[in-house]
Amino acid sequence: MKRFSVSVPSELFYEFEKLIKRVDQDRSKAIQQAMRIYISEYSWKENISDGGGAIVVVYDHEGIEEITDLQHEFRDIINSSLHLHLDEHNCLEILAIRGRVEKIKGLIDKIKICNKVRQIRYAIVELNA
Numbered sequence: 407m408k409r410f411s412v413s414v415p416s417e418l419f420y421e422f423e424k425l426i427k428r429v430d431q432d433r434s435k436a437i438q439q440a441m442r443i444y445i446s447e448y449s450w451k452e453n454i455s456d457g458g459g460a461i462v463v464v465y466d467h468e469g470i471e472e473i474t475d476l477q478h479e480f481r482d483i484i485n486s487s488l489h490l491h492l493d494e495h496n497c498l499e500i501l502a503i504r505g506r507v508e509k510i511k512g513l514i515d516k517i518k519i520c521n522k523v524r525q526i527r528y529a530i531v532e533l534n535a
């Protein structure tokens with residue numbers, strides 16, 4: 407076992423503490439779980455060349471043009487998309503993805519910098535030929 411200390415904003419710390427108390431988990435176990443999720447989320451980008459999966463984006467409806475433009479630009483790796491109108495102002499889009507990892511990473515990075523994007527989550531798995 408390794409012990410280490412980290413610095414986090416106090417609001418993040420208290421939100422985290424409140425949640426782990428509610429789900430009755432100890433802090434070390436929760437951090438271990440978060441680190442494993444982090445590793446699985448980032449390691450696919452460097453270890454494999456082909457991937458597939460889904461990107462989920464929640465964005466302000468005003469950003470629809472920007473999101474649609476990206477879908478045209480990346481049409482070779484987006485196999486399908488599903489649009490949900492969450493409420494009057496918010497949209498949720500699910501993109502089914504398959505292609506070169508560098509290209510998928512490029513799409514994710516471009517979605518992240520759209521200023522109408524509120525949340526982005528993705529699950530990409532290794533696809534070995």
Ligand code: NI
Pocket residue numbers: 467489490491492496497498
């Ligand atoms: Ni919509």
